Amino acid sequence: MAAQKTKTGTPVRPNMAVEIAGLKLKNPVMPASGTFGYGEEYAPYLDLNRLGAIITKGLSLQPKAGNETPRICETVSGMLNAIGLQNVGIEAFIEDKMPFLAQYDAPVIVNFFGNTRDEYAELAARLDELPGVAALEMNISCPNVKQGGIVFGTEAGAAHEVVALVRKKTRKPLIVKLTPNVTDIQVTARAVEDAGADAISLINTLTGMAVDVKTRKPRIANTIGGLSGPAIRPIAVRMVHQVVQAVKVPVIGIGGISRAMDALEFLIVGARAVQVGTANFVDPHAMATIIDGLEEFCQNEGITDINELIGTLEV
């Protein structure tokens, strides 16, 4: 297919805007939580106004110390991390981080978590009040300390309950971020949709481990960490494909996206938007390059609106 041309012969710029749960994004590309700090860290390298949205590091009520070091290690085409969700806590976030983010017109999505249902609920209520917060992304890959440490997101019942509770506390768009460490991702996806999620994002990291054979110690202090990066992309694409078929709410694809081509895989299987994680570390300019690449792809394929591309997988 030839690109659409205006009368003067220059290609029409395709519409890149997408909408997720009432949230208008100028394009479908945003950072994945925890890989972009609070935005300011990457501001010297990337015009944050170019992003579809800004997603911040996972936030909790209280500041959180995080894990012992080493916290990261590289694996084949991926990395393990066990940061331990170190973060400044809601108060310092409001005071120190929000003013910076308020300068940009990209909507700010706050990723948050708790270790009990009440913590989730309380934090959601706090975030709901903040005018600078456009939407919430709820990380349910956390152990429920009141239930023997079982991760909320690995048990559909627990996931439903905590999402339903949070839903009552906020009218802002609520994105629930799923953990991939489950037997059937469609089951958790349906549970959180049913509990009132406005959108679903996935995948969070896959649990993994690496050993230093010389010292015979795990290569990260926490023994087990979260695997991210290009290595996990096929698993992420599969899960997004499955979730798109299981739910009606929009889906945001995450996992190993480094190039426009990678983002396209997710859009084609039906993701309405994508998040870029580990690739930011490799190339601080990655998201801008991906946005440009998506636009170029649309032009080359004669697509005038990127929404036309979404969910066009031919099986």
Add this chain to the structure above:
Amino acid sequence: MAAQKTKTGTPVRPNMAVEIAGLKLKNPVMPASGTFGYGEEYAPYLDLNRLGAIITKGLSLQPKAGNETPRICETVSGMLNAIGLQNVGIEAFIEDKMPFLAQYDAPVIVNFFGNTRDEYAELAARLDELPGVAALEMNISCPNVKQGGIVFGTEAGAAHEVVALVRKKTRKPLIVKLTPNVTDIQVTARAVEDAGADAISLINTLTGMAVDVKTRKPRIANTIGGLSGPAIRPIAVRMVHQVVQAVKVPVIGIGGISRAMDALEFLIVGARAVQVGTANFVDPHAMATIIDGLEEFCQNEGITDINELIGTLEV
């Protein structure tokens, strides 16, 4: 640590033999099912007698056609496959493949599967009679066609039942091979141990998917395939680590092993042996190189028996 020396100063060759459920292996390295054909394909490149054991392509009662093509594609540091368990069936296996394998002194382990409990049981009974078969490896990553296609290995109850049934049909060492596509690998591991498995091998492939963004089609005909290769190793190491802690039976580690260093990670977390899959495609000599590398590592570290290394993770 300095290598142990004999009086003449030459290093003592370490003991490399390990035992799994009564099966003596001259070393802990064997091929992963489906990546080594029936042994004969690699005989021109590798002395099969060097291997700890030979594991054959997944076998069913009847010959199986397998899936449409394309059946494979490369992903970042991995590959997807959906061969569809194409195999010659038990009769042709006995007639055409067994005589070749009988020439070698490496024990032959037959990997097998079924689509119903009865198929598993019948095939196990047939294999039990064959003197050339040293042990059975049971692949439970197959859909149970009588139960809505739910994969046996993803449901602890179903896994327990089918393993218990097979257990009754054979007194040969029974290795049960687990699928990693589950929430809690310890649960399935305990279920199959409880049902009578003599050993557990893992991981089978992770389900994944890749899309050709130009044609908008899945890159393999079956849409979803199994991800293998170096990319999955951190997930495999983590799961083997968890299973070793959950069961008493010996564990065989599989997943992304290409080098001695990789095999060592699995041994250190507690695997008694390892299987090498995708790496055979990359280098038909890979297993010999890994065996040599393990021996060299033991010598350099002053380890006189590789069993001393197993399970020495320091957490």
Add this chain to the structure above:
Amino acid sequence: MKNRKTIILSNQEISPGYYRMQILAPEYNRLAKPGQFVMFRVQRSLPPLLRRPFGIFRTGYVEPDCDGMPAKEFIEIIYKVVGTGTGIMQELHQGDRIELLGPLGRGFDLGDPDEEKILVGGGIGLVPLYMLAEKMVVNSNVRLLMGGRTRDDIITVTEFERLGVGTYVSTEDGSLGEEGLVTQVLERKLDKYPKASVYACGPMPMIDAVQQICSQRGTPLQVSLEALMACGVGACLGCVVKGAGHSADHPHYLCTCKQGPVFHAGELDWSRLATPDAECGGDQ
């Protein structure tokens, strides 16, 4: 059939996007048969993970570095840059270390001497025909019909001419030789030499068209096929094609790597009917 660690002797662009690589390869002069291939591994760097298959264009000798030393045997491959692997290959230099598994697969059946031979090559599909022509010209009339999209896709034709092969070039855009498809030329040649045997390699639509022409006329045909390959030795079953008589109940698959890549047309199921099969885990 061996896996050799070896080095590159040269690697040059011979037409836009097409490269010719000479690789040190002892014993290949004796072992390699026309139509066979090698699995090529770019060492050290991980992408690509898997080896890539390439037809053997020809084998030969280079002068020894010093009198009294044996001459060095090499093979040549010709490749088109299409993706990750070939993208990396084009940047390799003389002396770079690589690995070569081969020669692999079943080559061409040379057919009866004195028979007319028509070789049909589409683009890069010409590669396995050179050694075939080399052997055939000794006792047969050999014609090469060479097709491509543009003149850039027409490679090494003069080398075939030097062997004494009659060459006929056609391009889709008419930029070299006759304008049109190579199959048009084939029909004319078969009109003229109805007893000829045909040997074809090229893109699948071309192979398909050639098969139809030959089956209508009862012309003996051998084709060299491509498939995605992981192992190259018959172990992974990734590269299968359906054999004649294939059905879901009586599956008859042939490995392109082991039973091929060259097949007699009659061995294959040209209808390529779909036989969807229950998915099953492990290999999935």
Add this chain to the structure above:
Amino acid sequence: MKNRKTIILSNQEISPGYYRMQILAPEYNRLAKPGQFVMFRVQRSLPPLLRRPFGIFRTGYVEPDCDGMPAKEFIEIIYKVVGTGTGIMQELHQGDRIELLGPLGRGFDLGDPDEEKILVGGGIGLVPLYMLAEKMVVNSNVRLLMGGRTRDDIITVTEFERLGVGTYVSTEDGSLGEEGLVTQVLERKLDKYPKASVYACGPMPMIDAVQQICSQRGTPLQVSLEALMACGVGACLGCVVKGAGHSADHPHYLCTCKQGPVFHAGELDWSRLATPDAECGGDQ
């Protein structure tokens, strides 16, 4: 602070296992401060996935290729081959394309002019001290105590001498300079110059020992630390060290990449107490 696509000007082994690489780097002469680092990306090949951090050894200019063109600014890094990334780096050549993020982090505090300055470098830890010495020699007495396991680990000492720095070499095996640890030399020098400030970079056990010596004597100390890094810009929180006053209840972590890599000794929690924390998913 920019990410630049640039090229390598030279890459040479200067001692067994140690390489010195010159990289085209506009603006670094103005921007780079002693003690800062760059995140280095080997392009094209995927392993390593992440960038690798390297201290800036020095900045400089090369002659322009042609009269009338501006001189080219470069930086030099010196690296020791220890693993995947540095293994690939040693094979890079002049003209190879790479990417450079930097200059990053907080550099050294130059201290008061006229004060005695003692720099302590262990092995490759000497790298960030060169630019520091360059700046300091202008108005202070600067001594470099340089330690290593063997003579192979003692690099670029003559270059420090050329700056006018007094150099004192010690090796553990006595193969060059004094036999023993660099900390022995440090104690002697501090006996002699009790008012000196110390600037140290090297392996952690050395840094630890230096800190103990300095804290006993009340000697001002700045250290340059290493940590595993993913982003280099303060975003991933992978590279943290515990700050002074850190406790589980009042966590006080500092990013080595952003608040470091150079710290005043007093900023850090030298007890390095463990603060195990509930694991939590997402970042795990």
